[in-house]
Amino acid sequence: MSVRINDTAPDFTAESTDGEIRFHDWIGDGYAVLFSHPKDFTPICTTELGYMAGLKDEFTKRNAKIIGISVDPVESHNKWKSDIETATGHKVNYPMIGDRDLKVAKLYDMLPASAGDSSEGRTPADNQTVRTVFVVGPDKKIKLTLTYPMTTGRNFEEILRALDSIQLTAKYKVSTPASWKPGEDVALTGAVSDQEANEKFGGFKAVLPYLRMVKAPAD
Known part of the structure; x- marks a missing residue:
């Protein structure tokens, strides 16, 4: 299988x-x-x-x-x-x-x-x-x-980077863009409305209607 x-x-x-x-x-x-x-x-x-x-x-x-x-x-x-x-x-x-x-x-x-x-x-x-x-x-x-x-x-730093992304995106409604590194801005998922983005993330940058960037959430 x-x-x-x-x-x-x-x-x-x-x-x-x-x-x-x-x-x-x-x-x-x-x-x-x-x-x-x-x-x-x-x-x-x-x-x-x-x-x-x-x-x-x-x-x-x-x-x-x-x-x-x-x-x-x-x-x-x-x-x-x-x-x-x-x-x-x-x-x-x-x-x-x-x-x-x-x-x-x-x-x-x-x-x-x-x-x-x-x-x-x-x-x-x-x-x-x-x-x-x-x-x-x-x-x-x-x-x-x-x-x-x-x-x-194998590039095991890439595995660490991917693991950081996997763990972040499991906790918050965000996705990480190309070549993202911890601490850099992230993209909001479609599950987040503009209103929720303003309330939870203090606003966002609309690069495109479907690409909205915010600072990475911190614990």
Whole structure:
């Protein structure tokens, strides 16, 4: 099955470097960032896993947990950790799911059902579609998906930026424009009347009748 924005994130139980994970229970009442990898001991994924470890505190500030998954067993992940620290200077400080039977990769539509039921003998090229970031909300719904080719390292600052937008727009009737950054002006949604905009936001700038900008709400 395909996994789209606003779908419930498929739940699963799997082994990880931190022990058994029951995904929905593990998420709890916050956000989760699940990011996948086609194979252990691959160059670009090595840099990504270390970079994410360095950003863990930033995700924690946003009440978001991070979790990796690779199409290999947990024992292999534990060996890979040493290389990741050597290459990036960061210890992997979050769980890494072992998906040796490909169940999670297929559950999240990153591999077809015909891929079989074992990671053994599969190459990174065989698993190249297992390169997706999923952001899951407290309601266990998919909020964002981004899929990258194997040759392009992921921009995790963009994931943080998108998470800031997702959390802001979940709380207020606003949307964030192109290349928006926290603190910059936002657009009112169509659910906000001009009168409500004046009352709640102290007015607005009408760039177009359907594009009304206001200062970003602050808690």
